[in-house]
Amino acid sequence: MTEAINLTASLRQEKVKDLKENIPAVIYGSGTDNLSLVVKRIDFEKVFKQSGESGLISLKLADGKELPVIVKDVQVEAVKHRIVHVDFFKVNMDETVIAEASIHFVGEAPAIKNHGGVVVEHLDHMEIECLPNDLIKSIEIDLSGLENIGDAIHVKDIVLPKGVVSKHEPTDVVVNVIELRKKVEEVPVVDAAAEAAPAADAKPGEKVEEKKEEKKK
Numbered sequence: 001m002t003e004a005i006n007l008t009a010s011l012r013q014e015k016v017k018d019l020k021e022n023i024p025a026v027i028y029g030s031g032t033d034n035l036s037l038v039v040k041r042i043d044f045e046k047v048f049k050q051s052g053e054s055g056l057i058s059l060k061l062a063d064g065k066e067l068p069v070i071v072k073d074v075q076v077e078a079v080k081h082r083i084v085h086v087d088f089f090k091v092n093m094d095e096t097v098i099a100e101a102s103i104h105f106v107g108e109a110p111a112i113k114n115h116g117g118v119v120v121e122h123l124d125h126m127e128i129e130c131l132p133n134d135l136i137k138s139i140e141i142d143l144s145g146l147e148n149i150g151d152a153i154h155v156k157d158i159v160l161p162k163g164v165v166s167k168h169e170p171t172d173v174v175v176n177v178i179e180l181r182k183k184v185e186e187v188p189v190v191d192a193a194a195e196a197a198p199a200a201d202a203k204p205g206e207k208v209e210e211k212k213e214e215k216k217k
Contacts (some may be wrong), residue, residue: 004058004068007047009088011062012036015037023083027059027069037088038060042046044086048074052137054099054128061087065101068132098167100125106168109146109177117149117177125165126155126174134163141174152176 009025016024025037051057051071059067073087077110086204091097102125110116126139139160141153156170 004056005047005051006058006060007043008037008060009037009039012038017080019084023086025086025088027067027088027090029069029088030092030165031094032067032090039085039086045083048083050137052100052102054101054135055137056132056135057088068093070097070132093132096129096131097135098127099135101128101136103174104138104140105143105175106140107144109143109144109151111146111148111151111177114147115149115177116180117146118180119143119146119175119177121166121175122173123175126158128160128164129167132165133202134161136161136164143175144151146175146177149177149179 009027012024016022019041021041022038023041024140027033027037028034047057048071053071055070055075056157057069057071059069061067067088067090069088069090072089074083075085076082077084089097103121103122103123105119109117109119112119128136128214130136139158141158143153145151146153153174153176154170155166155168155172155174158166158174160166
C-alpha cells in the first residue's frame with residue numbers, strides 16, 4: 001500500500017501574481033467540483049520530487065478537507081523551465097486510475113563491452129492502471145541480461161507489483177541492443193595522372209574546353 005504524501009493548498013480567488021512564491025492550480029475529478037487553487041512553490045516542488053505524476057497525494061484544503069489526488073498535468077515555462085500551473089485529479093480510492101510511472105534503467109548490458117553494441121531506450125515511462133493505493137512512482141529495469149546484439153526487453157518481461165497492470169501491448173519493446181555501424185562515405189579516387197592527361201582527341205597544344213562559336217560579323 002502506498003502512503004499518501006501531504007500537501008496544503010488554498011482556494012484561489014484571483015490571478016496569482018507572485019509566481020516566484022506560489023503556483024496556480026486546479027482540481028477536478030471523482031466526486032468534487034472544479035476548484036481553483038494555489039500552492040506554495042517550495043512545498044509543491046518538494047512533494048512532486050517524491051510523487052511524480054503517479055504518486056498519491058493527500059491535498060489539504062483550508063476548510064479542513066483532505067482529498068486524495070494525483071498530479072495530472074504540469075505546465076512548465078519555456079524559458080526559465082519553471083512550473084507555472086498544476087492540474088490535480090481527485091481519485092476514488094475504490095476505482096482504478098490510469099497514471100504514468102517513470103522507467104529507470106540500471107546495470108550495464110554486457111553486449112556493449114563484448115560486442116560493441118548500443119542500447120536503445122524506446123520507453124522512458126510506462127502507462128499503468130491500478131487502485132490509488134497501489135500507485136507506483138517508478139519502475140526499475142535491469143540491463144545486465146542484454147548479452148548479445150538483438151537482445152531486447154519487452155513489456156511482457158517486466159514484473160510489476162501486485163495489483164498494477166500495464167496499458168501497453170505485451171510485445172512493445174522497452175529497450176534493446178543494436179549493432180553500431182559506422183557509415184563511411186565513399187569518395188571517388190581521382191587518378192592525378194589521368195586527370196592531367198589531355199583528352200584522347202585533343203590536338204597537341206589545344207586547350208580542352210568547350211569551344212564557343214564566333215559571332216558572325
